[in-house]
Amino acid sequence: xxxxxxxxxxxxxxxxxxxxxxxxxxxxxxxxxxxxxxxxxxxxxxxxxxxxxxxxxxxxxxxxxxxxxxxxxxxxxxxxxxxxxxxxxxxxxxxxxxxxxxxxxxxxxxxxxxxxxxxxxxxxxxxxxxxxxxxxxxxxxxxxxxxxxxxxxxxxxxxxxxxxxxxxxxxxxxxxxxxxxxxxxxxxxxxxxxxxxxxxxxxxxxxxxxxxxxxxxxxxxxxxxxxxxxxxxxxxxxxxxxxxxxxxxxxxxxxxxxxxxxxxxxxxxxxxxxxxxxxxxxxxxxxxxxxxxxxxxxxxx
Amino acid sequence: xxxxxxxxxxxxxxxxxxxxxxxxxxxxxxxxxxxxxxxxxxxxxxxxxxxxxxxxxxxxxxxxxxxxxxxxxxxxxxxxxxxxxxxxxxxxxxxxxxxxxxxxxxxxxxxxxxxxxxxxxxxxxxxxxxxxxxxxxxxxxxxxxxxxxxxxxxxxxxxxxxxxxxxxxxxxxxxxxxxxxxxxxxxxxxxxxxxxxxxxxxxxxxxxxxxxxxxxxxxxxxxxxxxxxxxxxxxxxxxxxxxxxxxxxxxxxxxxxxxxxxxxxxxxxxxxxxxxxxxxxxxxxxxxxxxxxxxxxxxx
Numbered sequence: 197x198x199x200x201x202x203x204x205x206x207x208x209x210x211x212x213x214x215x216x217x218x219x220x221x222x223x224x225x226x227x228x229x230x231x232x233x234x235x236x237x238x239x240x241x242x243x244x245x246x247x248x249x250x251x252x253x254x255x256x257x258x259x260x261x262x263x264x265x266x267x268x269x270x271x272x273x274x275x276x277x278x279x280x281x282x283x284x285x286x287x288x289x290x291x292x293x294x295x296x297x298x299x300x301x302x303x304x305x306x307x308x309x310x311x312x313x314x315x316x317x318x319x320x321x322x323x324x325x326x327x328x329x330x331x332x333x334x335x336x337x338x339x340x341x342x343x344x345x346x347x348x349x350x351x352x353x354x355x356x357x358x359x360x361x362x363x364x365x366x367x368x369x370x371x372x373x374x375x376x377x378x379x380x381x382x383x384x385x386x387x388x389x390x391x392x393x394x395x396x397x398x399x400x401x402x403x404x405x406x407x408x409x410x411x412x413x414x415x416x417x418x419x420x421x422x423x424x425x426x427x428x429x430x431x432x433x434x435x436x437x438x439x440x441x442x443x444x445x446x447x448x449x450x451x452x453x454x455x456x457x458x459x460x461x462x463x464x465x466x467x468x469x470x471x472x473x474x475x476x477x478x479x480x481x482x483x484x485x486x487x488x489x490x491x492x493x494x495x496x497x
Numbered sequence: 498x499x500x501x502x503x504x505x506x507x508x509x510x511x512x513x514x515x516x517x518x519x520x521x522x523x524x525x526x527x528x529x530x531x532x533x534x535x536x537x538x539x540x541x542x543x544x545x546x547x548x549x550x551x552x553x554x555x556x557x558x559x560x561x562x563x564x565x566x567x568x569x570x571x572x573x574x575x576x577x578x579x580x581x582x583x584x585x586x587x588x589x590x591x592x593x594x595x596x597x598x599x600x601x602x603x604x605x606x607x608x609x610x611x612x613x614x615x616x617x618x619x620x621x622x623x624x625x626x627x628x629x630x631x632x633x634x635x636x637x638x639x640x641x642x643x644x645x646x647x648x649x650x651x652x653x654x655x656x657x658x659x660x661x662x663x664x665x666x667x668x669x670x671x672x673x674x675x676x677x678x679x680x681x682x683x684x685x686x687x688x689x690x691x692x693x694x695x696x697x698x699x700x701x702x703x704x705x706x707x708x709x710x711x712x713x714x715x716x717x718x719x720x721x722x723x724x725x726x727x728x729x730x731x732x733x734x735x736x737x738x739x740x741x742x743x744x745x746x747x748x749x750x751x752x753x754x755x756x757x758x759x760x761x762x763x764x765x766x767x768x769x770x771x772x773x774x775x776x777x778x779x780x781x782x783x784x785x786x787x788x789x790x791x792x793x794x795x796x797x
Contacts, residue, residue, distance in 0.1 A: 200623045208621065214700045215620035222613045222632060225669020229643060230635050236646035247652070297537060302530050310783045311541045314548075317779050317786070319729035321747045322772045325754060326551050329761055337550050340567050369547065376787055429639065432731050436751050450641060458736050463645050470642045477639055 240467035247461050258468040269469070271444050272452040275360065279448070280427045282364040287423055288416065291374030296408075298375060299382045309376070316373035320432035327366050328353065328437050353437050359445040363433045374419055381415030382408070413492045421484055425477055449473060555579070555766035562762050575762065582767040590742065591749035592771070598663055598734075598745055599727045605667025606674055606723050607716065613670045614678030615704045619690065629679075636672050648736060662737045663730075667723070674719045681715035682708060714785065721782045728775060746771045 204212065241258055243251035262269045298309050315323070331338050331352035339349030350358040385408065393403050434440050434451040441447075453473070457466030549569075554562055556574040582588060616622075617629055651662045685708060693703050709716075731747045738744055744752070750771050753764065779786070 211620055211700070212622035215616045215622035215625070218612045218616035218620065219628065221609045221669050222675070225609075225666065226631065226635075229647070229666055229669060230638075232650075233643040233646035234638075236649075237642050240645060247649070294540075297533075297540070300533050302533055304534075305537075306784075308537045308541055309787065310780075312544060313783070313787060314776075314779060315544065317725055317729075317775060318772050319731070319747055319775065321729075321731055321751050322768045325750065325764070325768050326547055328754075329554065329765060330547055330550060335563050335761075337567055340565070344566070369544070372544075425639065429641070435731075435735075436754065453641065454732070454736075457645055458648075463649070467645050470639075470645065474639060474642050481637070 237467045237471055240464050241471050243464040244462075245464040247463060251464060254464070258465050261465070262468060262472065268444070268447065268452060272447050272449045275445070275447050276428055276430070276449045278360055279364060279430065280424060282361060283367050284420075284423050284427065286364070286368055287371055287374055288419060290368065290371050291419070292378050292412075292416075294371060294375040295378030295382055298379055309379070312372035313376055314372070315370045316376075321436055323366065323369075324433050324436040327362075327369075331362060353446075354442060356442045356445045359438055359442060363430070363438075363446055366433060367430075374423070377419060378412065378415055381412050385411045410493045414494070417484070417488050417492045421481060424480055424484075428473060428477060551765045551769060554762055555769050557762050559760070559762060578762050578766040579770065582763050582770060585763070586753055586767060587742075587749070588746070588767055588770055591744055591746040592774070594743060594749075595728055595745040595747070598660060598730075599724050601660065601664035602667040602727045603720055603723045605664060605669075606671060606719055609668050609670040610674045610678050610719060611704065611709055611712065611716075614675050614682055615708065617675070618679045618682035619687075619704075619708070620700070632675060633672055644732075644736065651737070657737055658739055658743070659737075660743070663727075663733055674722070677718060678712065678715050681712055685711050717782065718785050721778060721786055724778055725775065725786075 201209070201212075240251060242253060242255060244254050244257075245251035294312060298305060298312065330336050333339060333349070333351040333354060336349075336352070338352070342349040352362045353359050389407050389411075390403055393407060398406065428449055430448045431450040431454065434446050434448045435454070438446040440451050440455070449469075450473075453466055453469045456462045456469060553569055553571065555578055556576070557568075557571040557578075558573075558575055561568065561571055613632075617625065617632070647662065648657070651657050654661075656662055689707055689711075690703050693707050698706065728745075729747060730745075731751070734745050734748050735751075738748065741749075741752075750768065753767060
């Protein structure tokens with residue numbers, strides 16, 4: 197780097213200095229809001245710290261507790277993974293179907309795009325409260341309508357077996373968010389491919405499996421990654437509607453982190469939880485990247 | 498019209514014109530389009546049911562919200578529920594608090610993002626590509642790892658309970674916005690910079706006099722997103738604020754629930770009020786918003 201610097205003429209040096217100057221706010225922010233918290237988290241995860249007294253070093257004790265004798269840790273992981281299993285396939289498929297519909301070239305489609313995307317911009321708290329009302333066991337409109345056709349509706353958020361599917365249902369209401377991303381992917385597919393396929397006698401069904409889906413795999417891959425990571429960030433629903441219940445049926449990972457860190461003020465242990473979350477997400481990313489070579493289509497292939 | 502439809506435009510095997518003069522190709526297309534509209538309208542209505550029911554509830558009397566069979570349109574719309582919601586709870590206060598946070602964050606992003614993006618988009622300096630990757634890296638790390646260390650830092654600085662933890666980070670540039678801005682600045686022709694430079698303009702003059710005025714669309718996206726994200730943020734204000742009077746609308750509303758959960762009509766009115774600014778913003782800026790999302794493939 198120093199040799200590059202020597203080779204530069206005064207004009208170039210001046211420009212470089214101006215570049216670094218413009219970056220000063222970012223550098224400070226990066227050190228304070230990214231580097232420091234990560235290093236500090238790693239350190240804190242080896243300590244016991246309840247805010248009032250300074251942290252005391254306890255080595256691996258937090259991790260030992262987490263992995264060997266903390267049923268809540270495993271419960272929160274189980275809840276989060278079950279949620280992924282419930283909602284992720286539905287969201288990926290329904291999002292794609294919605295995007296295919298929105299991609300049909302008829303006038304006024306922008307209006308529908310606006311309507312379907314709307315749920316994705318409304319605040320999590322308002323959405324949670326709205327669903328709480330819709331899914332009230334006795335007075336909610338969902339169960340009233342079900343009763344009208346002779347079905348006894350479940351207790352939704354207030355039933356141990358139905359609580360998690362109810363949260364999944366809520367998240368599917370926001371499927372327009374995924375659809376918009378798919379739509380961008382769909383619109384990037386060159387139309388001449390479809391024309392060529394048509395000349396070769398392919399029908400729409402063939403075109404979908406032969407052109408649309410393969411060319412959409414990068415978007416699908418991206419969606420899979422983002423949705424997985426987002427599943428680990430479910431918090432508002434658990435906090436506002438269920439408080440993790442009933443019987444810890446919606447005890448999401450991040451909710452557990454919040455309770456440990458900011459209710460019980462076990463900051464050391466909670467740091468460990470956050471770090472494990474980051475490691476899980478990194479592992480998922482690396483694993484998906486590894487498998488992506490098999491099923492994601494890249495332009496250069 | 499049917500007659501003028503030239504056979505030339507259609508491949509011969511696609512054209513199925515009957516003896517009676519009806520253009521079946523065209524009929525088929527019309528039916529197809531109609532079916533698409535019916536399907537989309539039905540789906541859109543299903544998606545809107547939750548919001549419409551919320552609106553309906555907010556305009557009902559107490560007996561009406563529990564009435565059987567459920568009525569979609571209340572006999573007399575109870576606009577008074579909205580007034581009651583404002584009177585029995587400091588909704589105005591909460592929304593003003595949210596607005597303070599929105600303004601603070603917007604100023605922060607508008608000060609920091611163009612400057613940082615300009616360096617990455619226009620200026621040449623050693624190590625730029627590595628720094629750019631580093632700049633993007635926080636987007637891949639879940640932000641929650643920051644919560645505890647930053648909380649402890651703010652605690653030491655005596656800032657817990659103030660708005661500083663919720664505003665300060667914006668002054669150092671959000672990576673998503675920086676990326677968006679860099680992409681946008683790259684589309685501006687470099688000739689403009691060069692011409693200005695020949696006229697004797699310095700680097701900063703070029704940024705603030707020439708580049709930035711051309712970046713209004715990108716800046717709009719930043720303002721819209723900052724508004725949405727700040728207004729909807731829940732976990733961070735929940736952690737940092739403890740005084741009821743200082744709550745933004747998201748946290749305030751979550752605590753509303755515990756006190757008035759029986760009065761769903763008033764409660765739904767309050768919830769609707771809380772998302773009204775978002776709805777208004779969304780309908781004015783939906784084009785830029787969705788465009789911005791597709792650029793990077795990020796969701797709200």
